[in-house]
Amino acid sequence: MLNIGQIEEGFVLDHIRAGESLDIYYKLGLDKIDNTVAIIKNVRSDKMGKKDILKVECDVEMLDLEVLGFIDHNITVNVVKGGKIVEKKRLTLPKEIVNVIKCKNPRCITSIEQELPHIFVLTDPKHEVYRCKYCEEKAVKRI
Amino acid sequence: MRHLMSPLDFTVKELDTLFNLASDIEKHPGKYAHVCDGKKLATCFYEPSTRTRLSFEAAMLNLGGSVLGFSEASSSSAAKGESVSDTIRVISCYADICAIRHPKEGAPMVAASKSLIPVINAGDGGHQHPTQTLTDLLTIRSLHGNLNGFTIGLCGDLKFGRTVHSLIRALLRYNNIHFVFISPEELRIPDYIIDELNEQNATYEEVIKLDDVIGKLDILYMTRVQRERFFNEEDYVRLKDFYILTKEKMDMAKKSCIVLHPLPRVNEISVEVDDDPRACYFKQAQYGVYVRMALIMTLLGLEG
Structure with missing residues (x-):
C-alpha cells in the first residue's frame, strides 16, 4: 500500500481515466509551478477498474480548471481547505x-x-x- | 465594422436586403456609378485567381472606386516573411476595403481580427468562398424568381467541392428545397453534410446517373469531376460520361430548368449546350459582379 499525505489547501482531482494524469499535469501548467503535486497512477477503482488521481497543494484561486471540462468532464474536482473537502465542483464544457x-x-x-x-x-x-x-x-x- | 468570412455571416433578412440592392444595381447601373468615388479596394491575392480578382476589381470600378493590390504571394511582402496580421495593418492605411484570398484556411479571419477596414474573404484554401455562394444565391433568386420551393440537382464532385458544400448550407436556411445529389460513389456528398440535412429535416436523394433525375430538376448545378479523384482509370472511363452535360441530356430537362456552374469548366458541359437559353453559367458570372458591388457598398455603409 502506498501512502500519500493529506493536503491542507488545494485540489484533489479524482476519477481521471487511467494513464491521463500526466497529460492533465501538463495541460494545467503544473510543471511550471513550484508547489507540491502528487501524481497517483493506476489506482484500483470499483467504478472505473483503474483510475488516476492528482493532488495539488495550492491556493484554490490559483488554478484555472476550466480546461478540465474539455479534457474529461467526468473528472471529480474536490476543493480542499483546512485539510477537508469543502466543495465538489461540477465540470462543464468550456465555450x-x-x-x-x-x-x-x-x-x-x-x-x-x-x-x-x-x-x-x-x-x-x-x-x-x-x-x-x-x-x-x-x-x-x-x- | 462588418466583415464577410462565411456566407452564413449574414442573416436571411440581411441577404434579402443585399440581393435587393444587387438587383437594383443590375436594373439601374448608372445610379451606382459614383457611389464609391474616392474609395479604394485592395485585392490581396496570395494565390492566383483571375476570375474572382477581376470580378472584385470590376465591381469596384463599376462603383466609381479604384483598386490596388497584388495577385500572387511572390509579389507581396509575404515573400519576405511578413505575417497576414502585419500586412493587413499596413493595407488598412492604404485602402477603404480589402478582399483577401489566401491558400491557408482562416487567413482572412486573422486579417479581419487586426484590420481597421472591412475584410472580405475571397477564398481561403478548401475552407470558404462566400462570394461564390452569394453569387449562386443571387443567380438562383434572379433567374428562378425566389429562393424557396425548388428541386436542385448538384452534379459531379460532391465530396471535395467546397462550393457545393457551402451552397447546400446556405440553401438549408430556405424552405421547401429538395436536393438531388448526383455523383459517383467515390465522390458522394460527405456524411457530415448528410447529417446537417437530416437535422434540418431537408429532403434529398442520392443517385449515380444524371439521366435518371434530370427531368425533375428546376436547377442543375454542375461541377467538375477530376480524373485524379478516381481510384482507378477503369472507373473513371466507365463513369465520366454520366457527368458530361450534352444537348441530348438537356432534351430530357424541363423547359424552365436553369444550368449553373461555378466555372472554370473543362469538359463537363459540352460547348453545344452554351447556346441553350437554359445555360446560365455565364450570366452567373455577371451576377457575381452585381453581388460584389452590393457587398462592397453594404460593408462600406454606402447607399445608392
Missing part, C-alpha cells in the same frame, strides 16, 4: 479553449503563423465537438 491543443490541419493559417493562439470553439455541445476558430477543423481531444 472556448486557448492554447490547450494545437490545430492539426496542415492547411490552417496557424501552421505558418507561429504567434497565433490556437483557439478551439465548442460548436456542438451535444456531441462535445470543438472546432478550430480559423479553419473549423474538428479538434482531436487526446494528444
